Amino acid sequence: MKHWVTEKLICPDCLPEETPLALTSRQQISDDVLDGELNCPNCGRSYPIRDGIAGLRPQKTFRTEICNNGYNTPLMLSAYLWSHFGDLLEDGRAADAYRLWSERFQTATGENAGSDALDVGCAVGRLSFELSKTHDRVIGVDTSTAFIAKAREITGRRQLDFHMIVEGHLTQEQHLDLNHGWRFENVEFIVADALALPFRQHGFASVAAINILEKVADPLTHLAEVNRVLRARNSRFLFSDPFSWDPAFSSPERWLGGSKNGTPYSRRGIDTMRRIFAGEFGIFDPPLEISDKGDVSWKIRKTENLWEHITSQFLLGSRKQDSG
Secondary structure, rough: OEEEHHHOEHHHHOOOOOEEEEEEEEEOOOOOOEEEEEEOOOOOEEEEEEOOEEEEEOOOOOOOOOOOEEEEEEHHHHHHHHHHOOOOOOOOOOHHHHHHHHOOOOOOOOOOOOEEEHHHOOOOOOHHHHHHHOOOEEEEEEHHHHHHHHHHOOOOEEEEEEEEEEOOOOEEEEEOOOOOOOOOHHEEEOEEOOEOOOOOOEEOOOOEOOOOOOOOHHHHHHHHHHHEEEEOEEEEEEEEEOOOOOOOOOOOHOOOEEEEOOOOOOHHHHHHHHHHHHHHHHHOOOOOEEEEEEEEEEEEEEEEEEEEEEEEEEEEEEOOOOOO
16 A cells, blocks of 8 residues: 555545544555554544555444455456456447546646545545546555455556456456556555445545446445535546346335335435435435536456446536635
8 A cells, every 4th residue: 555545545444534544564565564563543443555556444334255246256357357347458349438438537738736536435446546547546456355456466567467257267368568658656556344434524626436436335324425525615526327127235214216116215216316416305415517428338247158238327427626
């Protein structure tokens, strides 16, 4: 974990109180801490840094991760690496979703000067790398240790190498040299929870949350955390989601759409999100003005014959600088 990240970190177990963490480094190379702890002087919790990966999930939501379960499996790692980098591998079947999402942040020269970005649910890091072209520093967070480890490996080597699953245990070697204007030295990845982001309030000029809303246990808490860390002025939030609500991730009463009746939310999730951006339900304060919207086609390739084709609906919300 790079030293500059500690400037933004707080204890996620102490929220809503924001308690800075103290770094103990036992091994590091240059400014990259490979082994150590982040310690909270308030609650006493210690968050480990192992192999350069800081684990900052709060105790209340932490579940012991099994390396062969969920998003830590080789199948899911292969699937997401292809999804993020398939276009750069010049696979004609790949979508250009990450180019389209990142273009939402390409604005007039100088507007992002002095700004930092947060990529919530970053997976293996493609959008974080793209954001490094338009922001001073970028932090990507995800709950999957396997995803974060791979993103950090890409950061260090400036190369992508992985075994793309063809069928069963059959794989195909993939290699890619990465030179796309990405400023790797200004990007870092940590393990963290979207429901308790370990960052100081108002610390980011830009936040992106791509295809994560229906994957968290409490969507409103996730959005409230985005509001907390997003700057109150001169900031942007890029939201995108397919609204594939699933009771395996969140109970139906917490869904922000997809329900026939009995909730205060709109039937369709994108309509609820427009209302939330506008300030309803007390989530975004100050509200976000929608400056861009649309659909993005996204693909996940699990095996040669198993694909997911997804339409993700996005909103770009902006908060302007006060005049005068």
